[in-house]
């Protein structure tokens with residue numbers, strides 16, 4: 001199937017309907033191989049989303065293998081910023097968990113912005129060797145964290161920053177978490193951002209705790225007066241999201257209060273060898289490196305610069321959602337793998 005695109009509307013065909021999925025949701029799926037550069041005939045209607053599947057046969061094989069293995073073998077690993085959250089909010093670029101933070105003293109926001117302007121281009125420089133780049137990222141995260149401490153960040157400040165932020169979950173994220181929670185399938189949110197902020201975003205935007213969700217991210221330590229004094233453990237930055245994985249995971253509800261039911265110990269999560277991985281950068285694929293997985297279905301959200309990045313995303317991910325798509329397609333995917341239940 002050379003350089004050919006087929007589109008099919010899946011609704012009502014191979015995927016069973018589910019109460020989590022709104023009836024209006026349809027996905028236009030492009031099965032393809034070869035280059036996408038000259039494809040200009042992609043169309044999208046309101047209420048539908050565009051999906052690119054590089055190798056549909058391989059995807060079907062993985063879905064079948066994971067369905068046969070059962071939901072007890074399944075786990076989901078997800079990046080946070082621009083994967084679970086929208087890339088655009090109300091027509092503008094949405095904020096990241098780092099970017100939304102406003103310190104009481106605006107001078108520190110400026111200092112962190114200056115660091116961003118210096119280091120962000122280095123992060124994506126094609127000429128800097130990876131070892132050097134990794135050191136630069138450690139430097140960047142270290143300086144940023146030091147500014148948060150020096151600037152006297154408080155937990156109340158985080159709460160207010162989240163309340164004032166333009167950050168929003170994709171449609172369908174809550175339903176995805178609920179679907180997985182009902183089936184005791186663990187979700188690992190793996191982020192180079194800040195765990196405390198991600199928790200606060202969930203608290204304010206979702207208003208719900210999920211006993212199956214863990215966050216692996218940089219975690220703050222506050223003193224009795226609510227002032228940030230340090231960070232726990234080793235820094236997770238954009239280039240080492242593959243190193244610490246489960247060993248740094250802490251239950252989401254550590255801060256948010258107890259919930260009923262079991263939590264997921266690292267060892268039992270590591271026994272779940274079938275993985276659905278969600279990310280918006282090719283580097284996010286490293287999130288499953290610590291796992292000796294049997295099957296992995298990788299889902300990429302290509303939010304921007306589609307024309308230039310589609311080839312590489314299609315080669316890297318099993319499924320690629322375009323243009324800030326909602327999460328309904330992933331809900332459908334897990335409902336295919338876990339057909340039992342409701």
Ligand SMILES: [Mg+2]
Pocket residue numbers: 079080081082083279280281
């Ligand atoms: Mg991201």
